[in-house]
């Protein structure tokens with residue numbers, strides 16, 4: 001029986017010829033990642049009685065969620081993490097001047113084909129864009145891996161999502177992701193591996209592929225994955241932190257379900273409050289007035305995202321009743337966007353260009369909404385209270401939609417301004 | 419050897435361990451006394467050490483609360499046998515040392531409440547003494563078996579001793 005991409009990677013890591021869905025394998029992960037929550041994880045780790053992490057070169061810690069810290073409590077957490085990192089000799093530590101964990105994992109060369117990556121964050125599905133098996137796990141499990149170097153994983157059944165056709169002008173990976181999630185639904189792929197394939201995916205940039213794997217978590221998937229190709233190898237060439245191996249799914253692999261989409265007839269999409277699968281065509285949203293536009297996050301805070309927004313806003317001013325917050329996903333993104341003049345263009349249009357990090361995505365700081373306000377966000381979640389106020393509403397869209405919306409003061413179709 | 423407690427599909431964590439107790443710190447006995455409170459008030463009163471639960475699909479969906487596993491373990495449940503488990507519930511079971519066994523529907527249907535059964539975790543055999551049949555399941559893989567034998571992942575790690 002042939003194997004899917006996910007099955008191949010897990011079999012290889014487990015040192016087996018073959019694995020089948022439902023089977024449990026034990027593997028040593030290539031990397032185990034955590035962020036500001038490392039402060040809680042290290043307390044759990046200490047309770048195990050183990051003194052040293054199993055391999056200080058495989059633990060990756062990235063500070064991104066509340067940077068710079070808004071309260072003494074958060075600052076204390078950061079300090080306890082820094083102390084732990086020193087005491088354990090953890091080499092792969094990235095302090096708050098680096099960027100959002102899922103972006104940093106890619107930039108710093110941890111996202112590699114064939115790798116098994118687990119992390120204490122639900123969007124740890126993101127490295128799947130590089131042909132890695134990557135999944136979110138709980139904090140206690142991260143502590144257990146620090147102690148033992150092992151994790152057991154149940155091999156998930158795979159779905160294949162095949163997308164062909166060229167994305168029309170004004171329609172982006174984010175619109176495709178929203179469309180797919182609206183169709184599959186928020187619980188439609190629970191525990192499954194979703195493998196994206198087809199010419200649309202092959203034509204995508206790495207940054208766009210990351211949108212799809214990042215948002216796989218929003219269909220409940222255990223992991224999202226895309227076969228590595230030349231573009232992947234090009235991206236990782238100068239960055240890679242470890243050797244890697246490229247796997248391909250077998251022709252006769254067994255997929256539990258197949259979804260097929262034609263990208264060429266897609267339109268811009270909006271996820272309405274308060275669930276990510278509440279997806280509508282943009283024309284259903286066009287008279288909704290917006291108070292804040294949030295461009296950034298691990299979903300859509302990369303250079304191509306800021307660039308399309310800058311193209312739309314160049315030489316214009318955003319609507320006077322809108323606040324636009326821009327959070328580059330990392331300092332590398334910040335620098336490249338700066339060199340290209342993108343940040344200046346956005347600032348000239350009236351946007352606030354903020355420090356890289358998660359920003360207001362999780363509602364901890366930097367841009368909380370007032371009661372009754374509406375936000376158009378490029379993030380991956382619009383749950384009630386997600387951005388810090390349960391009395392506010394979050395609409396999700398692409399970076400182009402975000403820019404068009406900032407111009408008009410209401411949700412606007414980017415095809416009209418591109 | 420123990421008795422079967424049989425339940426249906428989609429039993430969620432709220433009826434396994436009511437949400438109103440989740441933020442109260444409780445002893446194991448106290449937790450056990452609330453197990454399945456909203457689904458089967460007879461359970462906590464009559465469950466015995468060594469009993470098993472047999473259920474349909476999606477056992478344990480809902481919240482990630484570990485108490486929904488702990489309360490059953492504390493009540494003496496030796497294994498949960500179901501057609502399928504919610505993902506986090508399944509992980510919690512193993513990591514807390516309670517075997518979660520998946521069987522096909524036709525096998526699940528053979529069990530009735532009150533049947534006397536014996537579960538051999540090591541060899542992957544469930545024997546129904548009342549009805550006189552055996553069902554096999556793939557035994558747990560090495561590391562998972564070690565966790566279950568230790569009574570949970572934390573106990574497993576502690577048994578490993580401290581490594582410098």
Ligand code: SF4
Nearest residue numbers: 100297298358361362
């Ligand atoms: S940007 Fe948002 S979704 Fe991404 S890691 Fe940060 S908080 Fe999570």
